[in-house]
Amino acid sequence: MITKVSIGSSFMGALNYNLKKLYSKDESQKAELLATNFASLKQQTIKNELRLIQSINPRLKRNTFHTSLNFGKDESVSNEKMLNIAEEYMKKMGFDNNAYFIFRHHDTDHPHCHILALRNRFDGSVVTDSNNYQRSDKIARELEIKHGLEQVKSSLESQVKAPNKDEIEMSLRTGKASKRMMLQELVGDALIKTNSIPSFIKSLENNGVNLLFNQASTGRVSGISYCYGGFIAKGQALGNQFKWGQVSKSLHYEQTKDFQSIDEANNRTRSAYPAGDNKHQSGASTADRMSIGTAKQAASNPEESKNTSRSNPFEPSKVSFETRSTDREADFGHGREPENLPTADQGGENHISNAPSAIASLGELLAAIPTTANMNDDSKKKKRKKDENIGLGR
Incomplete structure (x- = not known):
């Protein structure tokens, strides 16, 4: 259920x-x-x-x-x-x-x-x-x-997020998978075929997928987003196996060894989404700084815009877990x-x-209703008048 x-x-x-x-x-x-x-x-x-x-x-x-x-x-x-x-x-x-x-x-x-x-x-x-x-x-x-x-x-147990109603209807109508579904397939395939961060990055970029790592100045990575044809999704939006915690374990990530590969991948991703790179703000994550560029590109693709609001890492969803839906009833x-x-x-x-x-x-x-409930205006006026009369000694 x-x-x-x-x-x-x-x-x-x-x-x-x-x-x-x-x-x-x-x-x-x-x-x-x-x-x-x-x-x-x-x-x-x-x-x-x-x-x-x-x-x-x-x-x-x-x-x-x-x-x-x-x-x-x-x-x-x-x-x-x-x-x-x-x-x-x-x-x-x-x-x-x-x-x-x-x-x-x-x-x-x-x-x-x-x-x-x-x-x-x-x-x-x-x-x-x-x-x-x-x-x-x-x-x-x-x-x-x-x-x-x-x-x-x-x-929490699901490794791959199931397609929602709009994605299924779009696939039936157009005969094409949604961008999120494409990302799940491409990233899942890369995770199987590669065994290191550099090879993972190269495999995905060869298939049109840019990676955006949430990398601190120290080199520490705390998250990952996937960019494909103007559509951007955090790992969590695709499923647990695509989150950074799982990716880093399966690809044997080492902060010092992989720092340069990740930094270069981020630079290529920012170049692919130049509109977002002008919005650098102090304290903002790499993903947050790209939000405006993502929104502009998503707007140019009406078929995907329905789903972007649910998978876009820069826009909070109204619901979570299995409750996510772009259903007309949402x-x-x-x-x-x-x-x-x-x-x-x-x-x-x-x-x-x-x-x-x-x-x-x-x-x-x-x-x-508690007796401490707010009195209405008439009651307040009567109380003030009574207090005033007492004060004047009447």
Whole structure:
């Protein structure tokens, strides 16, 4: 099972993404609502409940947790089993006292569901977003074993990163592998056929691949990036075997012996990407100084630009581990205002069959708000007036 995690600030935008599928007339795009603890699907009712819950933590901006649980293409997962797994996943991630929705989607060739939850808890605390992706990855491995699911290697164990959806679609459409896939093949072949840093560099340069080593003035190397046809990827973006730690071991790297070969390779790479070489800054790594040149070259290749943002070592990714994706679902609607949300409860096939009890009444929730919560402006004015009267002896 692969998880794709997103943290955002627009719960209604993410909800709208799922509701559009829920009410879609296209059966291939239609979604099912497996569970929620919201009292209604009316747009205004949802907004009122959200406003009330968020008032407990008004300063929390990134309050929306949205993730998808993706099962193997050949796995048969009933709604009941999917809901049980989703609820267990939520609990392990800390979402056991939060407002949430769980939707099952049918728009891909593999079973998957989307979990949308507020990080605000009903008791006034907030679910941490620390190490989200690592925790999600670990929980997915545990659930695979417990529920007899197809087991996937964790990202830490995977030696070669699998192609993402856009890369697969591009390959099918054009008949060509993506630049990242080409790099994996070329670098992997060079690692097998060479046994030293100089021969490794020469082999790759003969095949159009430039290497950029993150080399300090002392000669120490702490990282490696691969440049191919305007596309640049850190070793980690290709897979564990392409990271400097693994490369240096397999090629018997010695700092003093290989200093000159690495320095010369870096100079040739900078010459191949001259735009980035004018941006030297104090404290910046070799890779960071080339970021602008890379961005310009990537922009000239629209087919690869979709993937560059995920593999480009100079641009942080929004997600990590198996959660990386340039899938059309990747942003989950975060940051977008809701459009065409239903204004009345829907009936018929969209009734919730497995939903837990609805959110507690608004009065109960208000009672749970700490007495130390910020007073509104009217209350503050009344308190100031009372204090002034006491001070004047009235």
